[in-house]
Amino acid sequence: MHNTERNMTAASIRYLLAVHALCAQGQGARCVDVAERLGVTKPSAHAMIESLCRMGLAQKKRYSSVYLTEEGEQAARLYASCCEPLYARLQEALGLDEECCRSAACAVLAQMSDRLPQLQQELG
Numbered sequence: 001m002h003n004t005e006r007n008m009t010a011a012s013i014r015y016l017l018a019v020h021a022l023c024a025q026g027q028g029a030r031c032v033d034v035a036e037r038l039g040v041t042k043p044s045a046h047a048m049i050e051s052l053c054r055m056g057l058a059q060k061k062r063y064s065s066v067y068l069t070e071e072g073e074q075a076a077r078l079y080a081s082c083c084e085p086l087y088a089r090l091q092e093a094l095g096l097d098e099e100c101c102r103s104a105a106c107a108v109l110a111q112m113s114d115r116l117p118q119l120q121q122e123l124g
Contacts, residue, residue: 028065
C-alpha cells in the first residue's frame with residue numbers, strides 16, 4: 001500500500017472516500033454518482049476514477065460501475081478513520097463550513113500519508 005499512498009493527492013483521497021461510501025451497500029459506484037456526491041463534472045470524476053484504477057485502488061470495466069480493490073478498501077478505511085476525526089477537529093477549531101474542512105482534512109492526509117497509522121492512533 002505504501003506505493004499508492006505516496007501518489008495520493010487531496011483530490012484522489014476525496015474521490016477514494018466518495019467511491020468507498022457509495023460502494024458501502026455492496027454495489028459499485030457510477031461515475032455520475034461520484035460526480036454528484038463531490039459536486040464535480042462527470043468527466044472530472046471519470047478521469048480521477050481512471051487514476052484510482054491505475055494506482056490499483058479501483059477497478060472498472062468499460063460502461064460499468066467502479067469497485068474498490070482489496071487494496072483500495074484498505075486504503076479507504078485507513079483514510080476514513082483519519083479523515084473523520086480530523087475533519088471534526090478542524091470544524092470545531094476553525095468554525096469553517098463542511099466542504100472547507102473536508103478539503104483541508106484531505107490535504108493534511110495527503111501530506112502525511114507515510115504516517116497515517118500513527119495519525120490514526122493519535123486521532124482515535
